[in-house]
Amino acid sequence: MAAKTLTIDGQMVGAAEDQTILEAARDAGIHIPTLCHLEGVQDVGACRLCLVEVTGINKLLPACVTKVTEGWEVRTSSERLQRYRRMVVELLFAERNHVCAVCVANGHCELQNLAVSVGMDHVRFDYQHPRLDVDLSHRLFGMDHNRCVLCTRCVRTCWYIEGAGTLNVAGRGEKSKIITDLNAPWGDSTTCTSCGKCVMACPTGALFYRGVTVAEMERDRGHLEYIVTAREKKQWIV
């Protein structure tokens, strides 16, 4: 496989031709923030946090789904990108009801960490405060749409790692929501295997183990990567 050479933030980087900018940057020790990206499942480029600038290309490119190209000059943290990233995170916070202080994921939340890293000290947009349900019908797990950022990590995990296809996205735009089966209560799902991988995949407090209280929701996402590596490469690396 041919190697490509490009620069990321002025640093000369070599990458395999099927690698994404995100993978090449991470291999070179350059951090690009992500939210919908999850090791082990396909990327969808939905959250727009990993947008990067490439010299000579007008539009911004999502690093998670853009393959490396020979000679590209990539910038990952220009002033403009930092501004956009903060705006993306603010919009996520404004859209639903993210109240970190009383959230089960407080202290272990990727959205919260992002807010800190992009310097979000307040939200400039009007909070939408939608009235959304919490589904506690499942014996083991709960789903709180108020805290969902629609990254679809749970959906992809359910389809591509577990293979059950229970979770999906219904609706359009701000009315989008994660559903189980054909929008039945999770507890009534006939396809869910209760494997819990979706809960492990969730970056926020939207999916949680029933009975956890504030700040108790910790998860080990390494399990997902372990399963995928074991299945695809026949390597059982803990």
Add this chain to the structure above:
Amino acid sequence: MTRRVVIDPVTRIEGHAKISIFLDDAGNVADAKFHVVEFRGFEKFCEGRPLGEMPGITPRICGICPVSHLLASAKACDAILAVSIPPTAAKLRRLMNLGQIVQSHALSFFHLSSPDFLLGWETPPASRNVFGLAARNPDLARAGIRLRQFGQEVIEILGGRKIHPAWAVPGGVREPLTEEGRARIKAWLPEALASTQAAIQLFRDVLQKHERETQVFGNFPSLFMGLANDDGLWEHYDGHFRFVDASGNVIADHVEVSRYREVIGEAVESDSYLKSPFYKPMGYPDGLYRVGPLARLNVCRRMGTPLADAELERFRRYGRGAVNSSFLYHYARLIEILGAIERIGQMVEDADLLGSHLRADAGINNLEGVGASEAPRGTLLHHYHVSEEGLIRGVNLIIATGQNNLAMNRTVAQIARHYIQATTGEIPEPMLNRVEAGIRCYDPCLSCSTHADGRLGLDFELVAADGRIIAHAAR
């Protein structure tokens, strides 16, 4: 022509309120009202949340007494889980509540109230505060601040943080007490005890110089309510409700917490966001009762620890049967600090306290549950209804400050009538200060106590310069 004097805002209390004093033509006080002008709404917006979040959400009601809400909430959840929590967890919750009582009472006495009677009512507001106290009596101010720190550290050692620890959970608590934590608490005790005893000595002197305040600061017969255990001892975490009358006669006892609706009714006034609970058998507003330190000391047979019991004897000389003056809330508060420190001293010697079995696990076994504990300001009640899945369907909170609402109104009117008499000119500032200080006896926490939604009316009055009400609208 009536004239209305407004004290707005009322300072050195927790929350936002104002006082209206209505004067008649002769300039005498016709009536006085304590209005709570802030609204919180926790009873409403907790609906739909999973039960397990409640001990995390409800402590956010207050930054002074989050532990009270934490414990009352966790107990309501225990009732819904229908579990008996591990003994170590129950003891640790008690320990945290004692820390909470110490810190909140120290704040009320030293930071908020003592500047009035230690620096003098005539001292300008700019220096009649804890900073003025620090300038006049630095040792006392330091002792008070450190006493509060002790209580806060007990909370932090157990819950990991001083304010809003999400430590008590349905079925128990999250983290154990470590040996190191126990040693830290123990090391504090001699200083905390000495500071409290010095403050009690000081307040006894204050009482001698403030006989008039003792007579007119909310000195009226009323009922008192608090938790008591089976032996009638001072109780702050478990037990049952007990009511005594103004002469100290027990009129209701062994009332299970879950049956609170049989004895407590809740009335709503149009000029305040604060509900007015009353003793149901006597109706509204005759069933006025007081809660908090004064009430707990009137309700209990004994404190149950030697130093506090000795002080309780002295305290009881101020009443016949029950102590009725609200000015003595301050004294009662200090005695409770003393008792709490003694109890902490006993608890840290208990080997059970370091146990590691801390949490009972269960699903939803009851569709409703009531939890009560004694918050520093009085009895606190959390009552939840849940769906079979454990989603909150209804919340009723009965907060200490609400239960003192009727008594605070009465206190304000009594003080105003005494100090404001037939003045036609300006009403002197120190007079108004006393009215405000009357409210401070109760250490009200308004942020804690204004949650009901959909049951409150709003009343608008358009008042002309000469006092005539020219328009009135209600909704």
